Amino acid sequence: MPENSPKKIAFDKFAQVASALGSSKRLELLEHLAQGERSIDVLAQLLGSTLANTSQHLKCLRAAGLVSSSKVGKYVFCRLSGDSVIDLISVLQRTSEEHVAEVKEIVSSYFNKCDKMESLSRQQLIERLKGGTVTILDVRPEDEFNMAHIPGAINIPIKQLSARLSEIPDEQEVIAYCRGAYCVFAYEAVLLLRKKGIKARRLEDGYPEWKADGFPTVSGTPEQLA
Amino acid sequence: MPENSPKKIAFDKFAQVASALGSSKRLELLEHLAQGERSIDVLAQLLGSTLANTSQHLKCLRAAGLVSSSKVGKYVFCRLSGDSVIDLISVLQRTSEEHVAEVKEIVSSYFNKCDKMESLSRQQLIERLKGGTVTILDVRPEDEFNMAHIPGAINIPIKQLSARLSEIPDEQEVIAYCRGAYCVFAYEAVLLLRKKGIKARRLEDGYPEWKADGFPTVSGTPEQLA
DNA sequence: TAATTAATCAATTTATTTCTTTATTATATC
DNA sequence: GATATAATAAAGAAATAAATTGATTAATTA
Numbered sequence: 001m002p003e004n005s006p007k008k009i010a011f012d013k014f015a016q017v018a019s020a021l022g023s024s025k026r027l028e029l030l031e032h033l034a035q036g037e038r039s040i041d042v043l044a045q046l047l048g049s050t051l052a053n054t055s056q057h058l059k060c061l062r063a064a065g066l067v068s069s070s071k072v073g074k075y076v077f078c079r080l081s082g083d084s085v086i087d088l089i090s091v092l093q094r095t096s097e098e099h100v101a102e103v104k105e106i107v108s109s110y111f112n113k114c115d116k117m118e119s120l121s122r123q124q125l126i127e128r129l130k131g132g133t134v135t136i137l138d139v140r141p142e143d144e145f146n147m148a149h150i151p152g153a154i155n156i157p158i159k160q161l162s163a164r165l166s167e168i169p170d171e172q173e174v175i176a177y178c179r180g181a182y183c184v185f186a187y188e189a190v191l192l193l194r195k196k197g198i199k200a201r202r203l204e205d206g207y208p209e210w211k212a213d214g215f216p217t218v219s220g221t222p223e224q225l226a
Numbered sequence: 227m228p229e230n231s232p233k234k235i236a237f238d239k240f241a242q243v244a245s246a247l248g249s250s251k252r253l254e255l256l257e258h259l260a261q262g263e264r265s266i267d268v269l270a271q272l273l274g275s276t277l278a279n280t281s282q283h284l285k286c287l288r289a290a291g292l293v294s295s296s297k298v299g300k301y302v303f304c305r306l307s308g309d310s311v312i313d314l315i316s317v318l319q320r321t322s323e324e325h326v327a328e329v330k331e332i333v334s335s336y337f338n339k340c341d342k343m344e345s346l347s348r349q350q351l352i353e354r355l356k357g358g359t360v361t362i363l364d365v366r367p368e369d370e371f372n373m374a375h376i377p378g379a380i381n382i383p384i385k386q387l388s389a390r391l392s393e394i395p396d397e398q399e400v401i402a403y404c405r406g407a408y409c410v411f412a413y414e415a416v417l418l419l420r421k422k423g424i425k426a427r428r429l430e431d432g433y434p435e436w437k438a439d440g441f442p443t444v445s446g447t448p449e450q451l452a
Numbered sequence: 453t454a455a456t457t458a459a460t461c462a463a464t465t466t467a468t469t470t471c472t473t474t475a476t477t478a479t480a481t482c
Numbered sequence: 483g484a485t486a487t488a489a490t491a492a493a494g495a496a497a498t499a500a501a502t503t504g505a506t507t508a509a510t511t512a
Contacts (some may be wrong), residue, residue: 013322094310265458301458
């Protein structure tokens, strides 16, 4: 490929974007940002990394165009550059699941172990909702729920779930979701609920994919708890 | 993220797959493989790299599950693990185009310069074909055309195009395609044809995307010219 | 059987990444 | 104005990746 050809320049940029996705830490950052915007400070805490390190990773994501940011007071708030970033991550995950034996193994042995009757697709959930016989359970932390969630969902963070079982309506199947297809919260929730005799299934993806697909969402005041 | 959690393992794998895409050389390899299977020897020549170097890059792509291979005689033939690999690359390119200013700039100033009246989508081409008033021109090298191409297409490699203009039917618009959305062959073909007074446009993608989308293709005997 | 060729392996050098530490800048608060 | 805090920048150490070279392994051909 000629060194200064437009194709070479474009391919180098594609490679830069792919490289930005080539770190599990950055993928985790993107997963958090997919829930809503956050300050770098908070992201660092969520990752359990230093502020400097987190700042560097975000610099890389910004250089790749995947994340944008703006300063408000002394905080820099970061967000995904657009919903297509969620699509990209989603396709990356699905392609990996299809072609990488280890991922396939993890998914089938872990994420679907309790889900022999398969998890529910977004479209299936929509149809169930028309019947009105479903409880949508958002098991993410409260602040993520407050930023935005699926309409009609109730929020019980996974850590409080066993203590707050009484809040779940009787006689209805529960559909649990969390941060994404590979987030374990919803999986754990389904396990717990079934142990308690409650009929429960996992939504196949999480909030970000729901939003990126153009389905309706409810956004609360983004209590940007910095 | 806990070190040995299934999520961490999965994310590490996702990162490995993304990293495999994080090199313009490997992206170029994938582009060639998207046309059909090839021996490592031939791939090395196409890239202008050494055999050892190419072998190493392919090792990386195989480890990421994106490429598979099998030995026939003394040749190792490589191919994409599946059409979803084309989808992944496609989404990577489109997301980059959307969010990276440099790519957007290249695309608009280079790939669309002669295409103010926009390039044709796959679906649009299908509809045009029903009218029967279109010449589909495949400007890839002959061996790539022979491996597989869009039904009804005629093949004139870009290098021979100016000498073989007489083979193009009169009075019909020409739709040119090549290896992908960022391959310059089709662009150059359209430029040349228009200069000669022939009505011509670019297909927005290339052969790989056509195939990955499930549209019909014609596969010739894979003359594996090793 | 010897020689050739495709591919991999192994070792080396060079270049990039990643993470940590320390210093600096900007904003907010005391 | 002094101090605390969020973020970046800069510099260094450790780990990882890339390209080159030479040796090794198969399969083919002479």
